Every structure is written in structure tokens, then in C-alpha cells.
Amino acid sequence: MAFAIMKKIVPLIAVLFLAFLTLRLNKPPEVVSDNAPDSVFSAKRAYTYLKVVAGAPHSTGTEENKIVRQYIADVCRGMGLETQMQNTTSVRKEGSSVIAANVYNVIATLKGKQGNGKRLLVMSHFDSQPNTPGAGDDGAGVAAMLEVARIITASKKTFNNDIVFLFTDAEESGLSGAQGFAQDTVMLKSIGFVLNVEGRGNSGVSMMFEVNPENGWAVRQYMQAAKYPVGNSMAYEVYKNLPNDTDYTIFRRAGISGLNSGFVDGYVNYHSPNDKPENLDLRSLQHHGDNLLGLVKHLGNISLEQTKAPDITFFNVSGYWMMSYSSSLNIVLLIACSVLLVVLIVMGFRKKQVNVKGVVSGFFIYFGTLILMLLIGFGVTKLVLMMYPFYGRFYSSNSYNSAHYFIALTAIEATVFAFMYQWLSKKLALQSLLTGVLILEVILLNLFYIVMPSAAFLLLLPILSSIIGNIIVLHRGEQEKSYSDAWIVINILCLIPAMLWLPLTISQMYTIFGLEIIAAGIALVLGILLGLMLPVLVSAFEFRPKLIGIIAAVIFVISIVTGHLTSGFDEEHPLQSAVTYQLRGEENKAFWLTRSKTTDEWSQQFFPEFEMEFGRMKSEAPLLSLGLPTATVVSDTIVNNIRLLRIHCAAGRDALTLALTIHTKDLALDATVIGPAGGVPQAKKAAGPFSGVYYTGLDSRGFDVILELTPNTPLEFTLLDRSMGLPKFDGIKDQPDWIIHGNGSASNTIQVTKKFTW
Numbered sequence: 001m002a003f004a005i006m007k008k009i010v011p012l013i014a015v016l017f018l019a020f021l022t023l024r025l026n027k028p029p030e031v032v033s034d035n036a037p038d039s040v041f042s043a044k045r046a047y048t049y050l051k052v053v054a055g056a057p058h059s060t061g062t063e064e065n066k067i068v069r070q071y072i073a074d075v076c077r078g079m080g081l082e083t084q085m086q087n088t089t090s091v092r093k094e095g096s097s098v099i100a101a102n103v104y105n106v107i108a109t110l111k112g113k114q115g116n117g118k119r120l121l122v123m124s125h126f127d128s129q130p131n132t133p134g135a136g137d138d139g140a141g142v143a144a145m146l147e148v149a150r151i152i153t154a155s156k157k158t159f160n161n162d163i164v165f166l167f168t169d170a171e172e173s174g175l176s177g178a179q180g181f182a183q184d185t186v187m188l189k190s191i192g193f194v195l196n197v198e199g200r201g202n203s204g205v206s207m208m209f210e211v212n213p214e215n216g217w218a219v220r221q222y223m224q225a226a227k228y229p230v231g232n233s234m235a236y237e238v239y240k241n242l243p244n245d246t247d248y249t250i251f252r253r254a255g256i257s258g259l260n261s262g263f264v265d266g267y268v269n270y271h272s273p274n275d276k277p278e279n280l281d282l283r284s285l286q287h288h289g290d291n292l293l294g295l296v297k298h299l300g301n302i303s304l305e306q307t308k309a310p311d312i313t314f315f316n317v318s319g320y321w322m323m324s325y326s327s328s329l330n331i332v333l334l335i336a337c338s339v340l341l342v343v344l345i346v347m348g349f350r351k352k353q354v355n356v357k358g359v360v361s362g363f364f365i366y367f368g369t370l371i372l373m374l375l376i377g378f379g380v381t382k383l384v385l386m387m388y389p390f391y392g393r394f395y396s397s398n399s400y401n402s403a404h405y406f407i408a409l410t411a412i413e414a415t416v417f418a419f420m421y422q423w424l425s426k427k428l429a430l431q432s433l434l435t436g437v438l439i440l441e442v443i444l445l446n447l448f449y450i451v452m453p454s455a456a457f458l459l460l461l462p463i464l465s466s467i468i469g470n471i472i473v474l475h476r477g478e479q480e481k482s483y484s485d486a487w488i489v490i491n492i493l494c495l496i497p498a499m500l501w502l503p504l505t506i507s508q509m510y511t512i513f514g515l516e517i518i519a520a521g522i523a524l525v526l527g528i529l530l531g532l533m534l535p536v537l538v539s540a541f542e543f544r545p546k547l548i549g550i551i552a553a554v555i556f557v558i559s560i561v562t563g564h565l566t567s568g569f570d571e572e573h574p575l576q577s578a579v580t581y582q583l584r585g586e587e588n589k590a591f592w593l594t595r596s597k598t599t600d601e602w603s604q605q606f607f608p609e610f611e612m613e614f615g616r617m618k619s620e621a622p623l624l625s626l627g628l629p630t631a632t633v634v635s636d637t638i639v640n641n642i643r644l645l646r647i648h649c650a651a652g653r654d655a656l657t658l659a660l661t662i663h664t665k666d667l668a669l670d671a672t673v674i675g676p677a678g679g680v681p682q683a684k685k686a687a688g689p690f691s692g693v694y695y696t697g698l699d700s701r702g703f704d705v706i707l708e709l710t711p712n713t714p715l716e717f718t719l720l721d722r723s724m725g726l727p728k729f730d731g732i733k734d735q736p737d738w739i740i741h742g743n744g745s746a747s748n749t750i751q752v753t754k755k756f757t758w
Contacts, residue, residue, distance in 0.1 A: 087103070
């Protein structure tokens with residue numbers, strides 16, 4: 001009797017263990033020691049490079065940036081690579097503005113046997129955000145490239161294709177280094193395939209998250225050559241719908257195939273002064289390098305002339321086991337899923353396991369439960385951010401203890417589902433509830449397919465498997481046998497696809513999107529998973545009706561409590577605090593600025609009293625004597641009823657960036673930016689309409705901009721320069737050890753503005 005009762009909870013335990021195992025297997029490989037054979041990638045050896053590259057913040061235009069690029073060039077030359085420093089003015093249109101930079105790319109080439117064939121480009125960026133050493137973003141990528149280059153040059157083997165190692169500058173300033181390389185059309189046309197390595201955090205698996213359309217060929221090469229392949233079509237579909245860009249974007253837009261890989265865990269350290277070499281998980285660096293080495297060896301020896309094939313759907317089954325199939329098969333499986341759902345409904349009616357009232361009730365109750373889970377997730381997220389406003393200073397309101405809140409959100413939403421269906425299972429037959437669930441899930445699946453066709457596997461395979469399993473259960477009449485051995489086996493087997501992918505997807509979505517309000521939306525994926533688990537949940541309800549809901553509620557309380565207990569900050573887990581000093585030349589006044597919504601022990605001294613301006617706190621600051629930006633008219637002519645105004649723009653002091661913003665709407669038709677890269681002026685035109693220029697890597701020579709304007713209209717614009725570091729005034733205290741500068745290019749900077757009206 002006791003055994004018969006325990007059997008009712010066995011299926012739930014089995015599928016939860018499978019989910020746990022899948023999550024555990026999603027980890028980077030172990031670190032290889034530095035005494036391993038030279039032919040093997042070692043994160044320990046690569047760490048030697050990382051300590052130099054990420055030894056200090058080194059944003060574009062700084063002396064530290066110069067030291068890093070020279071170090072990379074010297075290392076590459078020492079390996080025997082044909083190395084050059086490309087200095088150019090990069091210009092790229094982004095929206096209505098122009099992103100320009102004086103960049104220094106390091107290009108190191110290993111010549112192949114086929115001198116005229118397409119070349120393999122391996123790429124990462126060596127610059128950092130202004131306040132961070134950039135160990136994860138992207139020092140790990142640079143270190144992995146250098147160690148791979150060392151391995152292949154030491155082997156003395158000659159590859160068929162040229163292998164070009166491109167270390168780009170100014171990625172953090174608008175992908176400017178990659179753009180500068182791509183502006184050389186001869187070099188660009190020679191590239192057949194691109195491997196880009198990135199980081200958004202400081203830990204986690206190195207996932208291949210972006211490919212071009214017509215990705216079939218590229219993904220198959222990845223599956224074949226990467227030592228530890230991790231990637232899926234879901235990441236690809238999600239990323240292409242996000243506003244995020246990497247250097248790879250420049251080549252993707254140029255139609256060049258490639259693979260973009262990176263790790264995303266440790267998001268709280270992204271662009272933070274805490275992104276130091278000692279805080280990087282070396283397993284992530286090992287994963288970078290193992291995969292990159294395998295891909296370089298493989299792609300260096302095969303033809304890169306034809307690198308496109310129809311899209312495929314790809315995903316990891318478990319751990320590093322990756323599989324794929326043609327994306328065109330998804331529509332076939334989707335139709336099969338819909339047809340089999342109809343078969344299930346008809347069988348349910350014929351066997352009198354369902355009725356119209358039960359199915360309709362099951363559908364709308366499930367819909368309402370999903371909405372309730374979303375609302376509760378939204379409410380808990382809002383409450384957490386209200387109680388701990390300092391979390392808002394990190395990207396996506398992340399924190400060092402975010403995992404506690406991710407567990408809490410999952411637990412409270414599971415509590416709602418468990419108590420709802422524990423009560424409903426006494427009112428309605430299981431098959432009616434489940435049929436209503438599957439009808440709504442198939443509707444959601446069709447909507448999902450429309451938005452993300454190649455990622456449909458994520459819901460398609462679990463739902464299809466569940467429908468097939470329930471058809472088998474109905475056909476065998478297992479519902480009448482009170483959870484027989486066959487019933488247990490069938491339900492465990494049909495839930496395997498769901499447990500392989502949906503718990504991992506939920507975990508990854510929390511990691512990627514952080515503790516923003518979008519985290520509440522993850523309840524929808526959890527609700528779909530719990531809906532598929534309904535048979536094993538109802539079976540467990542018969543063991544102990546309220547046990548699951550109580551356990552989930554207890555986990556929620558524990559997670560909230562542990563989240564609170566770990567919500568503080570210390571030297572190891574520092575608080576970010578972003579403050580800017582801005583001198584406004586047109587007003588002859590200076591101000592402290594911050595986008596933070598609250599002050600802390602350190603920033604309070606700048607904002608004892610403040611007013612809000614454009615969503616920022618603003619308070620008056622002591623006035624420094626600083627040189628103001630200058631704008632000098634070089635020429636002013638009318639050609640074909642268009643005013644061509646050439647202005648020379650420069651900072652009045654030692655600054656890193658200079659931004660020109662036009663205030664008069666619909667005035668500027670177009671612009672050409674001219675930078676003195678390498679002492680040779682380089683003119684690049686932007687497609688209008690035009691609203692401003694953001695120029696990085698500024699030096700004493702400044703830059704010119706030729707504006708195409710409508711005649712006889714006054715021109716009003718502002719120049720704003722930026723340099724690193726806050727000014728020192730008497731009475732201003734230094735940051736304590738547990739507070740660091742915030743992320744973003746404005747944090748810990750002096751800015752000087754000057755308005756011009758002509």
C-alpha cells in the first residue's frame with residue numbers, strides 16, 4: 001500500500017531530477033593547467049596575456065589603450081605573425097547621428113598556402129569601457145586569441161587559408177574599430193568567414209549566440225569543429241531582435257558569414273571596475289579558447305568561398321551534445337502538432353475522458369492562471385526593486401545576489417500554479433484540464449513560430465511529445481488504472497524534451513534579462529512548463545494535496561530572506577555610484593550630475609540638495625577654470641542651393657571624446673566627418689538627415705565636419721567634450737572600499753560644454 005502511494009510522486013521526482021541534471025551540465029569545461037602540451041589550449045597560459053590586457057581601464061584615446069595595443073602587436077610579431085597597426089578614421093551612421101573615431105586596430109596575419117583565397121578573420125576588441133579593466137569584456141577574447149595564435153604558430157603547420165587575427169579598437173564607442181577595418185573594401189572583400197569572441201559578464205559557458213541568415217553551413221561547421229559546442233536557435237532569434245550590437249554586426253550587415261560567441265553570466269560585473277582578471281572565471285576563458293582553437297584549425301583548411309546554406313534549427317540536447325535539423329521541418333512538425341491535438345481531443349471525447357464544459361473550463365482556467373502568474377511576478381519584481389533601489393544602478397537592475405530573487409520568482413509563481421491546480425484537480429477531470437492546457441499552448445506555439453520560426457523547437461518538441469504521450473495514455477486506457485507502471489513510464493518519457501530545454505531556458509532568460517520587469521514575463525515560460533507537467537503534478541497531489549504548494553512557498557520565503565541578508569555591499573561586492581562633473585561654458589556654471597535615483601554614503605556629498613533635469617539629479621558644483629571646446633568656420637559656401645559649412649571642432653583641453661549636437665530640427669541634411677588619422681585627413685559621409693557627431697579618440701588635432709544645411713537658417717549646436725576622472729575639491733571625500741564608479745561613459749568624468757549659434 002505504501003509503495004502504491006509513493007509511486008504517485010515518483011514521476012515528479014524523476015522529471016525534476018532530469019531538469020536538475022540538465023542545469024548542472026550547462027557549465028564550461030575545467031581549466032587546463034599551464035604545463036599541458038603546447039598543442040592544447042590552457043586558460044592558465046592565456047591568463048598571462050589577460051593580466052596585461054586587462055591590467056587597468058583602457059578606453060579608446062587613453063595612454064593605457066596605447067600600451068595595450070602595442071603589447072598585443074609586440075606579442076603577435078614575436079610569434080612571427082605579419083603584424084600591422086591600422087590607424088584610420090572610422091565613421092558610421094547610427095540613426096540620425098554619426099559615430100566617428102580615431103582608431104588603432106592591430107591586424108596580425110598568418111599566411112596560408114592559397115594566397116588568393118578567402119581569408120578567415122578571428123576577432124575580439126581590446127578596448128574597454130572607460131571605468132573598467134574589461135577582463136570579461138573583452139580581455140578574455142583577446143587572451144584566447146593570443147593563446148590560439150601561439151599554439152598554431154608554434155605548431156609550424158601551414159593552413160590553406162590566410163588567418164587574420166583582428167584586435168579592434170573602440171568597440172565600446174560604437175563598433176568603430178570593426179567599422180574602420182570594414183571601410184577598407186579590399187580587406188573586407190578578402191574575408192570569407194568571421195569568428196568573433198565577446199563577453200557580457202565574467203563567467204558562464206561560451207555560447208554561440210549569433211549567426212547570419214542562411215546559417216546552415218556556418219552552424220554545421222561549428223558543431224563539427226568546436227570542442228565544447230553550446231548554442232541554440234533561440235539565442236539567435238532573440239539576439240537579432242534586441243538592440244544590442246557587437247563588432248560582428250559590422251560584418252553581418254556586410255553579408256559575410258560567421259559565428260559570434262560569448263559568455264553572459266556574472267552580468268553584475270559587466271562594464272564594472274569589478275571586471276578584473278582575478279574575478280574572471282577561468283573556465284569561461286578555457287571554453288572560449290577550446291572552441292576557438294578547434295574552429296580556427298578547421299576553418300583554416302577548408303574553402304570559405306561558399307558559406308551560406310538554408311537556415312537550420314540547432315540546440316544542445318544535454319551538456320555539449322548538439323543536434324540540428326532543417327528549419328523548414330518546423331512547419332511540418334507544427335502542422336503535425338495541431339493535427340495530433342485534434343486527434344487527442346477526439347479520442348478524449350470518444351473515450352468519455354473529456355467533455356465540452358471541462359475542456360473550455362480547462363482552457364480559460366489555464367489562461368487565467370498564466371495571467372495571475374505574470375501579475376504576481378510583476379508585483380514581486382517591483383516590490384524587490386522598491387525595497388532595494390541600489391539594485392537599479394546595475395545593468396538590468398542586477399545584483400550580486402540576483403539568483404536568490406530568480407529562485408523566489410520561480411517559487412512564488414509555482415506556488416500559485418500548484419495551489420490552483422491542486423484545488424481544480426478535485427473539481428475537474430485531469431484529461432479535461434490537460435486538454436484545455438494543450439489547446440492554449442498550441443495557440444501560443446503558433447504565435448511563437450510566427451515571431452521566431454527557427455527557435456520553435458523550444459516549445460514545439462515538448463508540446464508535441466506531451467500530445468503524443470497523452471494519445472498513448474488514452475489509447476491504452478491508462479487513465480483508468482490509477483497511475484500504473486506504464487502510465488509512469490509514458491509520462492516521464494514524454495516530459496524529457498520539456499525538462500531538457502525549458503528549465504535551462506528559464507535560467508538563461510533570468511541571467512540575460514536580469515531583475516528588470518521583463519523577468520516577470522519569464523512566468524509565461526514557467527507556466528508552459530508546469531502545464532506540460534500537469535499529469536505528474538496531479539499524481540503528486542494525490543500523495544499529499546498541498547505539499548508541492550507548501551514546499552514552493554517555503555522556498556519563496558527562504559529565497560526572499562537570503563536575498564535580504566545578502567543585499568548589502570562590501571569590498572568584494574561593491575556598490576556602483578556614477579557621478580559626473582559638467583562645466584557649462586555658455587552659463588559659466590558647473591554642476592554635479594547623476595542618473596542614480598538615490599544617493600549613497602559617498603555620492604550624498606555631491607547632492608545635499610538637487611533638482612531633476614532630463615531624468616538626472618543636478619546640483620551646483622565649484623567652478624573650475626577649464627578650456628572650452630572651440631568651433632571654427634573653415635569655409636561657408638552655397639552650392640546648388642545647399643549651404644556647405646565646414647567647421648573645425650576641437651576641445652580646449654586634453655579630452656578623449658567630443659560630441660556635436662545640432663538643436664535645430666530638420667536643418668542638417670547630411671554631414672561628412674574628416675579626421676586626421678595617421679596625419680592623413682579621411683573624409684567619410686553619413687546618410688542624412690543628420691543630428692550630430694560623437695567622436696572618440698580625440699587628440700589635439702580635433703576633427704572637421706562638413707554640414708549640408710538648408711540656406712538662410714540660423715544654426716544652433718553644442719560641443720561637449722569628456723575626460724576621465726572627477727576634479728578634486730577641498731572637503732570632497734574619496735570613495736570607500738565598498739563603492740566603485742558606475743558603468744557608462746559619463747561616470748567619473750569631467751565634461752565641458754559650449755553652445756554656438758551662427
